[in-house]
Amino acid sequence: MGYSALEIMAVAGARQLKDGEVAFVGTGLPMLSAQLALHIHAPNLVIMYESGYVGCRNKEIARLIGDIRLMYNLAMVATMKDVLGFLQTGKVDVGFLGGAQIDQYGNINATVIGDYKDPKVRLPGSGGANDIASSANRTIITCNHEARRFPARVDYITSPGYLDGKPGQRAKVGLRGKGPDKVITDLAIMGFDESTKKMRLESIHPGVSLEEIKEKTGFELIVPEEVPETEPPTPEELRILREEVDPLGFYLLRRQR
């Protein structure tokens, strides 16, 4: 069964979420993954958004984190202070974020390309991404795999990864969350090396070559001797994604246009 790059990303993201976990979800692709996980293997996933929706069981896919559709069948509307509280008291297992730019230590830039004071391109800024990356117990990051999106150093650290990569650096500056766990792109899944905290290739999506990945990564990725292929989406995962999660193609069709 054929599938798009976006579909394998959504499925790979969903598989990272375990049943019964508390997930703090960012806008876009992470929403698809969370909704898919809920339908397939994680019916007890607690989904929350920075907008304040907690315990989402919406019928229609939300179009943004503040979407009124998330109010349907909902357990709680929290204030933003309450949801920050869930993060800072360690109640959130996993933060799931998108990124404009990500470096070898998993730091995310969503603020500026070029000099902060004299920007070449101004981007939206953090929203809740910094709060989530600071305090969720672990984070999953999703991003399209292009050299300009994977520089050795980001122009601005909006959301903390492993910072400069020195051992214990996150704890040293006072961050409570453990940091980035996985990076999911349209080409591969990556993790981070235990000791150096540098990004390490974990699996390559079917049909993608290692050369392409290296070419589209702006820093030296750690490549283990044996890199398995990412398990492709199953027909059942694709069916649920297309027919139940996003039947109107709000996300699935948009990126392909």
Add this chain to the structure above:
Amino acid sequence: MTQENKVMSMKDAIEKLVNDGDTIYLGGFIQGEPYAAIHEIIRQEKRDLTVSKAAGIVHIDMLIGAGCVKRLITSYLWNPIPKSAHAFRRALEEGFPHPIELEEYPLLAITVAYFAGSVGLPFVATKTMLGTDFVRNYSFLGEGKFKVIESPFNGEKVCLIPGLKHDVGIIQAQRADEFGNTQAWGLLGSTKYGINSCKKIIVCVEEIVPSDVIKKDPNRTLVPGFRVDAVVEEPWGSYPSYVQGYYDRDFRFFPHYERETRSIEDFNQYLEEWVYGVRDRKEYMEKIGQERMERLRVPKRESVPVNYGNYADFPEL
């Protein structure tokens, strides 16, 4: 207790309560963004405002492009389709129509800064921003933006953020009585803290209701009347955003705005047509059209009433 009727028109409320140079808080997060009030601020050509908003969508972009904003405090500004907020980018990249100064906090951190402002605290301690460029860049708040310290209690690193306070705050909510007791439900974001950190308050509501309606359900009150200076009855005041129970967000609006504001000329033309070219919100919604409005109106889904208990007839113990 005698109470003052605070009902006035949008035009009067903005004229009377918003001054050039003010620091102004705008409420709402997706729901309840005060678009009608923002259009009126643009029409009255208010200048040199410091605008404070938890996260900005195109309403802040409009204010910037119209030349009303000198300084901005926020966590985010974009067109959520998602595409660039063009006026915001022009101001920061090209200094057009004039340079603006931007002070950024992450969304949940700005929320507790509002909270500190609303409870009269000089600062609040958070566990965000640490280690990132948020604690390396200052704008107009200078050293007053944050301070990283070790907690005097256990040595843990924390980021202190000063409480944010504002001259005037504006929110769009579901309902209020004529004395300003204002109720809202649905997504409330950080509005409760933001609005209660303001010296003067303008509440815009979908409808004005008898006080009795408010008093039957006081848990839903966001701002008490004694804190409010103006009550504006402004149906569809959050359009193209939404108000829970009244109307949905107009998803067609945002791509349209994005396309129509890519150049300076187009942006100015857009304001001429949709802001300067209409007298008020009523005329604006007539221009949007009945058909669109009917599509966005939401069918009823009521909650189960709660039992407050009738203590009026309760015998004294």
